[in-house]
Amino acid sequence: MIASPIRYKRHHFPAELITHAVWLYLRFPLSLRLVEEMRLERGIVVSYETRRWAAKFGPAITRNLRRRAPRPGDISRLDEVRIVIRGAVHWLWRAVDQHGVVLDEILQRRRNTRAAKRLLVRLLKRQGWTPCRIVTDKLPSYGAAKREIAPCIEHRSHKGLNNRAENAHVPLPKRERQMQGFRSPGGLQRFTSTFSAVRNLFVPPADKRQALSTHLHRLQAFAHWRSAAGMTVAL
Numbered sequence: 001m002i003a004s005p006i007r008y009k010r011h012h013f014p015a016e017l018i019t020h021a022v023w024l025y026l027r028f029p030l031s032l033r034l035v036e037e038m039r040l041e042r043g044i045v046v047s048y049e050t051r052r053w054a055a056k057f058g059p060a061i062t063r064n065l066r067r068r069a070p071r072p073g074d075i076s077r078l079d080e081v082r083i084v085i086r087g088a089v090h091w092l093w094r095a096v097d098q099h100g101v102v103l104d105e106i107l108q109r110r111r112n113t114r115a116a117k118r119l120l121v122r123l124l125k126r127q128g129w130t131p132c133r134i135v136t137d138k139l140p141s142y143g144a145a146k147r148e149i150a151p152c153i154e155h156r157s158h159k160g161l162n163n164r165a166e167n168a169h170v171p172l173p174k175r176e177r178q179m180q181g182f183r184s185p186g187g188l189q190r191f192t193s194t195f196s197a198v199r200n201l202f203v204p205p206a207d208k209r210q211a212l213s214t215h216l217h218r219l220q221a222f223a224h225w226r227s228a229a230g231m232t233v234a235l
Contacts, residue, residue, distance in 0.1 A: 006060050006230040013046070019229040021050045022057055026198040029174045057229070058194040064228035065197050073097035076123060076131040078142060079165035080111060081172075085182050092192065093119040096168045099205045102196040103127065107189045116145035124150065135165070171199060201225060 008015035075098040133154040136142035182188040204217040
C-alpha cells in the first residue's frame with residue numbers, strides 16, 4: 001500500500017530534525033528533557049516541541065509503518081497487564097504473534113469476558129484473517145470470548161506457553177517511569193499504539209539476533225522509518 005504523505009510545512013524546524021526527535025522519543029526510554037539535551041549537544045535548541053511533534057506526526061508515521069509491515073505469524077498470544085492511571089485501575093489487553101510482534105492493544109477498565117471479546121474482535125478485524133491458534137493464560141474470560149467470537153480457532157490455555165505475550169509488557173513500564181506516569185486513558189492508548197509500532201520495526205525477531213543479522217535488520221528498519229516519515233535522505 002502507498003504511504004500517506006506527511007506535511008511538515010509551517011514548522012520552524014526542518015522535517016529531518018522533527019522526525020529524528022520523534023524517533024528518539026519513541027524508540028528509547030528518554031524523557032523530554034533528555035531529548036532536549038541531546039539536541040542541544042548538536043547546537044539545536046528545542047524545548048518541549050518533541051511532545052507535540054510525537055503527538056502530531058507519530059500516528060501518521062505509525063499508519064504508514066503498518067501499511068508496509070509484513071504479514072504476522074499465524075499464532076496469536078493474548079495477555080493483559082494492570083496499569084494504574086491517576087489512582088484508577090485499568091487493564092491493557094495485548095495480542096502478539098509467535099515472534100513477539102505486537103498485533104493490537106486496547107486499554108479497558110474491566111478484566112472480564114466482554115473485554116476479552118473486544119480484544120478478539122479488534123484483532124480479527126485488523127488482521128483481516130483468522131489465526132490458526134490463540135494462546136492465553138488461565139483467565140476464563142479468554143475461553144468464553146473465543147467460544148462466542150471464533151469457535152473454530154484452536155485455543156491453548158496454559159501460563160507457561162504465554163511467556164512471549166507476557167514479555168511484550170516489559171518495555172512499557174520503563175517508558176511509564178520516564179514519563180512519570182500516564183495522565184489519561186486516551187493518552188496511554190495513543191502512545192502505546194505508536195510506541196509498539198516503532199518497536200516492532202526496530203527490534204529484530206529472535207531468529208535474527210546474531211550480530212550481522214541484527215545490523216542488517218536495523219539498516220532496513222531505518223530505511224522503512226525514513227520512507228514512512230516522508231524522508232528521502234538519511235537523518
